[in-house]
């Protein structure tokens with residue numbers, strides 16, 4: 222049985238649809254209930270829904286053999302897993318944003334609010350820019366409006382949240398999308414099953430293109 226950790230929510234539904242189209246369906250997953258684990262013995266798969274930011278932890282520790290996690294989480298937490306495939310889903314970007322009128326003159330330490338402290342630290346270190354990181358857990362866009370920070374480092378998808386709060390992208394850090402990841406020892410011991418699933422899903426990714 223291959224244990225698959227799926228990210229709960231809108232992205233997870235698209236991801237499951239891809240697994241289903243690839244021949245790894247599990248009809249009970251569509252029943253409208255609060256169950257979190259679903260199994261299709263015949264297909265040899267067991268799915269479970271976890272918080273998107275927790276998928277990599279399940280996979281890293283082997284509770285799941287494979288899973289789907291955002292590149293943002295992989296960059297931020299650097300879990301010890303194999304990244305097997307870009308699913309081309311959940312596409313967005315990690316960016317620096319600030320109020321429209323803000324211009325960084327580089328004079329004083331830049332105050333950066335973010336959930337992604339490692340990504341922000343690495344980015345500004347690569348520019349040699351001194352920063353003061355303020356770790357927040359959500360609604361990051363409020364920080365520069367209330368002068369808690371000068372800029373934010375956050376995910377931008379449609380750009381609507383920024384626009385509606387009079388903020389704009391000042392620079393792009395990295396493109397983000399959903400990635401298929403595998404536990405390292407599962408990849409060794411269940412390698413054939415994992416390879417098979419990766420090949421079928423690769424075809425779905427190409428078909429979606």
Ligand code: PRP
Nearest residue numbers: 359360361375376377378379380381382
């Ligand atoms: C994310 C991100 C932005 C928003 C960007 O937040 O942090 O706030 O989506 O999307 P947009 O460009 O399409 O407007 P999420 O909804 O995940 O909630 P969060 O505030 O808890 O991070």
